[in-house]
Amino acid sequence: MSQFTDWDILRNLLLAARWTILLSLLAFAGGSIVGLLLTFMRISRRKPLIWVTRIYIEIFQGTPLLMQLFIAFFGLGLLGIDVSAWTAAALALTLFSSAFLSDIWRGCVESLPKGQWEASRCLGLNYLQTMRYIILPQALRIAIPPTVGFSVQIVKGTALASIIGFVELTKAGTMLNNATFEPFKVFAMVALIYFLLCYPLSRASQYLEEKLNVAGKRA
């Protein structure tokens, strides 16, 4: 049986962390696209669209991410679609993120004073123009800090993909633990790598929020 040095453990974990990063990026991109769509549906004035998005958000925020992963993994298989752990994880995380992101973004749009809409209407702008020139540029600014903050949740969420057998950082950790029998060291290293991934994002989110607050106060 081969021996693992600390460096071997760390190197293997870092190699696996690439998949954590890739899956996070994919989930973030996918979640943004679907989330943007949901946001537009939610802030439209069509009752059925609003209801659909509300139910969607309620379902994805009210059930464990782990369940969503299981259902994506096993449920799609039943539909005759052969899903790898990769696809299932990317899909579940995309849907999960989209629900939270759209909820965050809707809040940002709604936090803008009503007068903005009314003033635009007085100026004769139609709905799309109001969105394009008045609402979205302002909402985007407010949306950046919480969006960056949520990306931390996505990175942490990818850890659950290990349970359906996707080999990323956490799965690599359990595998290395099985090979080395040094759980304390291995999981401390795993936690450290996650921390190094997430902490800068958290700080960036805080920094952006403070900057925004200062700017907001001056205006």
Next chain:
Amino acid sequence: MGYELNFGALLEYQDVLLAGLWMTVKLTVVSTLLGILLGILGAAARRHRNPVLRHGSKAYVELIRNTPFIVQLFFIFFGLPAIGIKMTEVEAGILALVINLGAYLTEIIRAGIDNTPKGQIEAARTLGLSSRQIFIRIILPPAFQRVYSSVVSQCIIVMLGSAVVSQISVQELTFAANFIQSRNFLSFESYLVAALLYLLLAFLMRLIFNLIGSRAFSREEKQS
């Protein structure tokens, strides 16, 4: 192709499902109560005169908030026994949930505390209240009320997160669903039913918390 969903077959496992549900409820109640306590202590430490407590609390919050729950759970369940701290699955699960919830609530409650008007603290000091009295009687109750809805949301998130403790074989709802699908191969149905039960739990939790909230806070509102 055509797959017939077969929920009827789950009926014979309803005891397993209910036992799992009950375990999830117990885990949630215990970790919510202890987590709120830890969150209050953490927030108090964050605003304490002693710099060790202040920095300790901050490091705790950052460490927990920036690592996945499952890694915290594995560290506690697999890592700690390696240095001689042994516990059962349920104890490890509860410990992990409490530590996780405590960190988020520390941050949430601290935010509520920071919004306390300075004048109230000065007035309390003038009245000769000690720091502890000021924290418990003057600062904490309105601060907690201000952030109550965030506290509730976080408790629900942790309830949903408790699904992960199935991975150290705590026999809760997700574990039950896993067990059932390993017996009858009706994976989709089992997980769907479990997911619906979680949805129901989340709904009930919000209902109960709102009820408690309106009871607890209405008296104070009437006074002011």
